[in-house]
Amino acid sequence: IEIKIEDRDGSTTTIEVPTDVNFSLMEILKASEYEILATCGGMALCATCHVEIKSGGENLAQPEDQELDMLDTLPDADDNSRLACQIHLTDQDHGLSIRLRGALQ
Ligand code: FES
Numbered sequence: 825i826e827i828k829i830e831d832r833d834g835s836t837t838t839i840e841v842p843t844d845v846n847f848s849l850m851e852i853l854k855a856s857e858y859e860i861l862a863t864c865g866g867m868a869l870c871a872t873c874h875v876e877i878k879s880g881g882e883n884l885a886q887p888e889d890q891e892l893d894m895l896d897t898l899p900d901a902d903d904n905s906r907l908a909c910q911i912h913l914t915d916q917d918h919g920l921s922i923r924l925r926g927a928l929q
Contacts (some may be wrong), residue, residue: 825918829858830878832924843915849875850909853924860926866909868894873908874901874926881906883916900925 825843830836839856850873853860861872868890877884884906887895891910895901905925913920 825913825915825920827880827913827917827919828878828921829853829856830921830923831858832928841913843913843917846912848909849873849911849913849922850907852913853908858924859928860908860924861928862909864909868907868910871895871898871907872926872928874898874924875906875908875911876902876923876925877904877906878921878923880917880920883914884911884920 825841826838827841828836828838841852848866850860850862850866854862863872864870871894891907895905
Protein backbone atom coordinates (compact mmCIF):
# COMPACT_ATOMS: atom_id res chain seq x y z
CA ILE A 825 0.00 0.00 0.00
CA GLU A 826 1.03 3.61 -0.29
CA ILE A 827 0.72 6.18 2.43
CA LYS A 828 1.33 9.92 2.37
CA ILE A 829 3.48 11.61 4.96
CA GLU A 830 3.71 15.29 5.72
CA ASP A 831 6.93 16.16 7.49
CA ARG A 832 7.29 18.93 10.07
CA ASP A 833 8.47 21.38 7.40
CA GLY A 834 5.29 20.80 5.38
CA SER A 835 6.94 18.70 2.68
CA THR A 836 4.91 15.71 1.62
CA THR A 837 6.15 12.35 0.40
CA THR A 838 4.48 9.09 -0.48
CA ILE A 839 6.05 5.85 0.62
CA GLU A 840 5.28 2.26 -0.12
CA VAL A 841 4.58 0.12 2.92
CA PRO A 842 4.46 -3.67 3.02
CA THR A 843 1.53 -5.00 5.04
CA ASP A 844 2.71 -8.59 5.28
CA VAL A 845 5.21 -7.72 8.01
CA ASN A 846 4.48 -7.02 11.63
CA PHE A 847 6.14 -3.60 11.90
CA SER A 848 4.42 -0.69 13.55
CA LEU A 849 3.94 2.54 11.64
CA MET A 850 6.63 4.06 13.89
CA GLU A 851 9.13 1.39 12.80
CA ILE A 852 8.20 1.90 9.17
CA LEU A 853 8.67 5.66 9.44
CA LYS A 854 12.04 5.26 11.14
CA ALA A 855 13.15 2.75 8.52
CA SER A 856 12.15 5.28 5.86
CA GLU A 857 14.44 7.81 7.58
CA TYR A 858 11.85 10.13 8.96
CA GLU A 859 12.96 11.83 12.12
CA ILE A 860 11.25 10.16 15.03
CA LEU A 861 12.94 9.70 18.38
CA ALA A 862 10.83 6.77 19.61
CA THR A 863 12.67 6.98 22.90
CA CYS A 864 10.53 4.32 24.56
CA GLY A 865 11.03 1.88 21.72
CA GLY A 866 7.35 1.58 20.91
CA MET A 867 5.82 1.09 24.36
CA ALA A 868 3.37 4.04 24.15
CA LEU A 869 5.37 5.80 26.85
CA CYS A 870 7.22 8.69 25.18
CA ALA A 871 4.81 10.12 22.58
CA THR A 872 7.67 11.18 20.31
CA CYS A 873 5.98 9.11 17.61
CA HIS A 874 2.90 11.37 17.73
CA VAL A 875 1.24 11.64 14.31
CA GLU A 876 -1.90 13.34 13.09
CA ILE A 877 -4.18 11.23 10.93
CA LYS A 878 -5.14 13.63 8.16
CA SER A 879 -7.32 11.27 6.14
CA GLY A 880 -7.84 7.63 5.33
CA GLY A 881 -7.72 6.40 8.91
CA GLU A 882 -11.21 4.91 8.94
CA ASN A 883 -9.94 1.35 9.00
CA LEU A 884 -7.29 1.73 11.68
CA ALA A 885 -7.85 -0.24 14.88
CA GLN A 886 -9.09 1.93 17.73
CA PRO A 887 -6.44 3.09 20.22
CA GLU A 888 -6.08 1.13 23.45
CA ASP A 889 -6.29 2.80 26.85
CA GLN A 890 -2.54 3.09 27.25
CA GLU A 891 -2.25 5.04 24.00
CA LEU A 892 -5.16 7.29 24.90
CA ASP A 893 -3.68 7.97 28.35
CA MET A 894 -0.38 8.96 26.77
CA LEU A 895 -2.06 11.20 24.20
CA ASP A 896 -3.96 12.87 27.05
CA THR A 897 -0.65 14.13 28.42
CA LEU A 898 0.20 15.96 25.19
CA PRO A 899 -0.87 19.59 25.14
CA ASP A 900 -0.99 19.64 21.33
CA ALA A 901 -2.85 16.37 20.80
CA ASP A 902 -6.35 16.37 19.35
CA ASP A 903 -8.96 13.92 18.09
CA ASN A 904 -6.81 13.03 15.08
CA SER A 905 -3.73 12.26 17.14
CA ARG A 906 -2.27 8.78 17.34
CA LEU A 907 0.94 7.16 18.46
CA ALA A 908 2.57 5.64 15.39
CA CYS A 909 4.09 2.84 17.46
CA GLN A 910 0.59 1.59 18.26
CA ILE A 911 -0.57 1.48 14.65
CA HIS A 912 -0.23 -1.56 12.43
CA LEU A 913 -1.25 -0.95 8.85
CA THR A 914 -3.30 -3.37 6.80
CA ASP A 915 -4.23 -3.50 3.12
CA GLN A 916 -7.28 -1.42 3.97
CA ASP A 917 -5.13 1.56 4.91
CA HIS A 918 -3.95 2.30 1.37
CA GLY A 919 -4.03 6.05 0.87
CA LEU A 920 -3.63 6.91 4.54
CA SER A 921 -2.36 10.44 5.00
CA ILE A 922 -0.52 11.48 8.16
CA ARG A 923 1.47 14.38 9.53
CA LEU A 924 4.47 13.98 11.82
CA ARG A 925 4.03 15.82 15.09
CA GLY A 926 6.30 14.10 17.59
CA ALA A 927 8.83 16.13 19.56
CA LEU A 928 12.41 15.97 18.32
CA GLN A 929 13.98 16.27 21.76
FE1 FES B 1 7.33 5.96 22.35
FE2 FES B 1 5.55 5.52 20.40
S1 FES B 1 7.65 5.23 20.36
S2 FES B 1 5.21 6.29 22.37
